[in-house]
Amino acid sequence: MKKIILAMAAVSFVFLAGCSESETGAGGNTAAAVANDVTKTAEELANSMTPEQKASAVNDARTAAEAAAKAAGQSDALIQQAGDAAAAEAKKALGVQ
Known part of the structure; x- marks a missing residue:
């Protein structure tokens, strides 16, 4: 469960950073490549999760993104968007409707 939360937090950080595909991160990977890797990992983990675990992971991802945006001093609107x-x-990523 912690792995999925970390994966979703990573996606949130990419969103918050506002990275474009042309920007590179650590190790020369583009933000898009990192996001794709995170998505693949999340999909692999999703195959072994129950519907309840998936719902919890979605809520945890929202909470983590909002906390990160708030810690970064973002406005209420940007916190909500994150x-x-x-x-x-x-x-x-989890295949939830």
């Missing part, structure tokens, strides 16, 4: 984006990506 949470919404993280929840949407978590649902997508």
Whole structure:
């Protein structure tokens, strides 16, 4: 469960950083490549999760993204957007409707 939360938090941080595909991160990987790796990992983990675990992971991703945005001093609107984006990506990665 902790791995999925960390994966979703990583997606949230990529979103918050506002990275474009042309920017590179640590090790020369593009932000898009890192996001793709995180998504693949999340999909692999999702195959072994129950529906209840998936729902919890979506909520945890939202909470983590909102906490990160708040810690970064973002406005209430951006905090909400970060949470919404993280929840949407978590649902997508986990195959939740």
